[in-house]
Amino acid sequence: MANILVVDDELGIRDLLSEILNDEGHNVELANNAAQARAARAKSRPDLVLLDIWMPDTDGVTLLKEWSSTGMLTMPVIMMSGHATIETAVEATKIGAQSFLEKPITMQKLLKAVEAALHRDQAPQGVRKPGPGYVTSPPVPVQELTVEAAMTGGQQIPPPMDIGPQARQTFELDKPLRDARDEFEKSYFEFHLAKEGGSMTRVAEKTGLERTHLYRKLKQLGVDLSRGKRSAGG
8 A cells, every 4th residue: 555645734634534544554644734744755755645735834836836846746746625726726737736636525536536646557757657567557548637637636527316215225123233223324324425425524414423433434334435426216
């Protein structure tokens, strides 16, 4: 797995991203400002950086420009922001950012963006190449630099699916209470994940759970988080 540097001045965002990425098997280092990010970049040479745009000392776009102009942009960078404009996303992509994630960041979009960044077949100039024996994914066609590409990292956004009326569920009651409860909760969360298009933020708001608690609960119940947008209708 990869060494990932998460740079964000919000403690909650750092903790949430760290937990999700650690659960996926990645090694995660945290920085809460540009100064710490520079030190971490020089020390550990991360495979990927998740970089917030709005930070108190130096903003993420400025830091990205600094790394690019000094030859330090030797790893893919995913920009993050909850307030950036489309122009900022396009600017960051032109400088060398791999993609742009808009906050609140859903787990589905995060993992897709990270996977795409870590499996780039062709690295930009100055990026270290994979060693012998490294198996890369098939080449990805180069897309035009559009607003959608800048905001999603070139990923195609699946259209919302009609989940229809709530599916009728049948549960076997002749079993221990804990097993029956887990079965119900799994179906409950799968329904709401489908209804909310895989958005962990909206499911957390709908179910009244904090996102970190929700993520742990889904993992515990064995809910398939990779299916994302799908029909919950019967």
